[in-house]
Amino acid sequence: MRFSGLRVLKEGLTGNKGWRPHWRDPDPKPDYDIILIGGGGHGLSTAYYLARTYGLSRIAVLEKGYIGGGNVGRNTTIVRANYFLPGNAEFYSHSLKLWEGLEQELNYNVMLSQRGLINLFHSDGQRDAFARRGNAMINQGDDAILLDREGVRDHLPYLDFDNTRFPIYGGLYHPRGGTARHDAVAWGYARGADQRGVDIIQNCEVTGIDIAGGQVRGVQTTRGAIRADKVGIVVAGRSGQVAAMAGLRLPIESHVLQAFVTEGLKPIIDHVVSFGMGHFYISQSDKGGLVFGGDLDFYASYAARGNLPMVEHVMEAGMTLMPMIGKARVLRSWGGIMDMTPDGSPIIDRTGIDGLYIDCGWCYGGFKAVPASGDCFAHLIATDRPHPAAAGFRLDRFRTGRGLMDEEGTGAQHNLH
Amino acid sequence: MRITCPLCGERDRREFYYQGAAVLLERPAFDASDEAWDGYLHLRDNPAGKTRDLWYHEAGCGAWVVVTRDTVTHAVLDCVLASDVASGARP
Numbered sequence: 140m141r142f143s144g145l146r147v148l149k150e151g152l153t154g155n156k157g158w159r160p161h162w163r164d165p166d167p168k169p170d171y172d173i174i175l176i177g178g179g180g181h182g183l184s185t186a187y188y189l190a191r192t193y194g195l196s197r198i199a200v201l202e203k204g205y206i207g208g209g210n211v212g213r214n215t216t217i218v219r220a221n222y223f224l225p226g227n228a229e230f231y232s233h234s235l236k237l238w239e240g241l242e243q244e245l246n247y248n249v250m251l252s253q254r255g256l257i258n259l260f261h262s263d264g265q266r267d268a269f270a271r272r273g274n275a276m277i278n279q280g281d282d283a284i285l286l287d288r289e290g291v292r293d294h295l296p297y298l299d300f301d302n303t304r305f306p307i308y309g310g311l312y313h314p315r316g317g318t319a320r321h322d323a324v325a326w327g328y329a330r331g332a333d334q335r336g337v338d339i340i341q342n343c344e345v346t347g348i349d350i351a352g353g354q355v356r357g358v359q360t361t362r363g364a365i366r367a368d369k370v371g372i373v374v375a376g377r378s379g380q381v382a383a384m385a386g387l388r389l390p391i392e393s394h395v396l397q398a399f400v401t402e403g404l405k406p407i408i409d410h411v412v413s414f415g416m417g418h419f420y421i422s423q424s425d426k427g428g429l430v431f432g433g434d435l436d437f438y439a440s441y442a443a444r445g446n447l448p449m450v451e452h453v454m455e456a457g458m459t460l461m462p463m464i465g466k467a468r469v470l471r472s473w474g475g476i477m478d479m480t481p482d483g484s485p486i487i488d489r490t491g492i493d494g495l496y497i498d499c500g501w502c503y504g505g506f507k508a509v510p511a512s513g514d515c516f517a518h519l520i521a522t523d524r525p526h527p528a529a530a531g532f533r534l535d536r537f538r539t540g541r542g543l544m545d546e547e548g549t550g551a552q553h554n555l556h
Numbered sequence: 557m558r559i560t561c562p563l564c565g566e567r568d569r570r571e572f573y574y575q576g577a578a579v580l581l582e583r584p585a586f587d588a589s590d591e592a593w594d595g596y597l598h599l600r601d602n603p604a605g606k607t608r609d610l611w612y613h614e615a616g617c618g619a620w621v622v623v624t625r626d627t628v629t630h631a632v633l634d635c636v637l638a639s640d641v642a643s644g645a646r647p
Contacts, residue, residue, distance in 0.1 A: 393604075
């Protein structure tokens with residue numbers, strides 16, 4: 140079933156009775172070539188690229204809940220390629236290019252909106268850092284424009300420019316950044332993978348990983364044993380538990396990150412805006428809700444809900460930056476489980492066990508990475524070699540100290556990235 | 557979330573700074589292997605459930621506290637002075 144304007148028109152005129160489920164609901168087969176543990180954005184995109192790019196189809200995606208019920212449905216939907224360090228920069232650049240062709244690629248409306256992203260700065264030192272970051276982005280082939288205060292005012296006249304504690308000196312404008320409809324990204328990749336023969340198996344929790352002679356042989360699940368000689372772990376905040384089934388201890392600590400949405404309002408915030416002094420970021424969804432978030436709660440957590448101190452902090456940061464949102468009523472807040480690494484950068488690598496691969500450590504930047512993470516993890520699983528854009532995401536960089544990518548320079552503490 | 561400082565009593569979580577897993581009390585010897593340092597600095601059990609981590613009573617008495625918590629429910633189960641854990645006086 141392909142989507143087209145004509146199809147939408149026809150269905151609209153005939154009571155929308157012709158739509159069918161976008162993917163099957165198969166029972167697990169006893170064996171596959173490749174099992175992907177985790178039916179989130181990264182797992183589904185990996186399955187899609189394995190099928191699309193490498194022509195593989197005996198693939199199962201095992202999801203313990205329902206697809207898209209984890210972080211891909213819980214993030215603040217921001218898409219950007221404004222990373223600074225080599226290793227990260229080329230990866231996120233690759234990802235943004237995939238985003239730009241994603242709707243045509245998937246024949247699915249992921250509502251990519253390149254509305255522009257502005258990171259504000261509030262001191263001379265921060266301006267220097269952003270100028271340097273912008274140069275790195277341009278060198279990478281992406282776009283960055285350094286705005287002075289008046290330049291920011293042209294885009295964001297509603298900010299509190301007279302704030303004495305955090306005066307706005309300017310912003311780094313990344314015009315190709317923006318947002319996408321997060322659920323649709325999961326659904327689009329699921330549909331594309333399913334159309335190419337991938338079995339997406341929901342309500343199927345992996346309870347063990349079978350390894351014999353240093354080679355992975357399959358997994359145990361709540362729906363029985365499933366054999367495969369290649370298994371990919373792509374479970375975000377749950378990486379520690381799943382990897383432990385294979386006897387691995389990961390450089391990951393799971394933390395809770397909260398996000399918030401207000402009631403629907405008329406269009407008022409046109410860009411994605413981030414506050415440089417309070418870790419606050421905001422955009423407006425197509426439904427009109429202000430979608431915003433802040434920092435981690437800072438303690439290890441699997442609760443998928445946070446505590447009030449960070450709620451208060453995020454609201455204060457928002458009010459400091461743009462007092463006009465003060466009367467908007469918050470509809471919901473929620474939390475996601477973030478797989479925080481000691482340098483704040485992800486891992487896409489082999490594990491030391493033949494046939495077992497891992498894609499994790501996205502901290503709280505996983506959503507924008509969904510296309511490239513899938514593309515690069517599929518490359519690794521299919522060819523046993525890292526994709527050039529993700530060659531820096533090595534698991535052993537922490538042990539060796541070589542190739543660490545600490546964008547914020549905060550050191551080896553999981554919650555500081 | 558409220559944490560009971562062994563010296564000050566029950567206090568708001570905001571008085572405390574979270575450092576990380578209590579494995580940080582087990583610093584390897586200066587000449588220990590890369591693996592030992594990797595395990596100390598980076599690798600974590602990261603349990604979903606009962607965990608022990610290190611908090612600093614920054615806005616209080618300045619004590620380092622080993623807090624036993626549940627990472628799924630956020631329940632705080634036990635709090636002891638890190639100095640007692642490090643000296644072996646407490647488990």
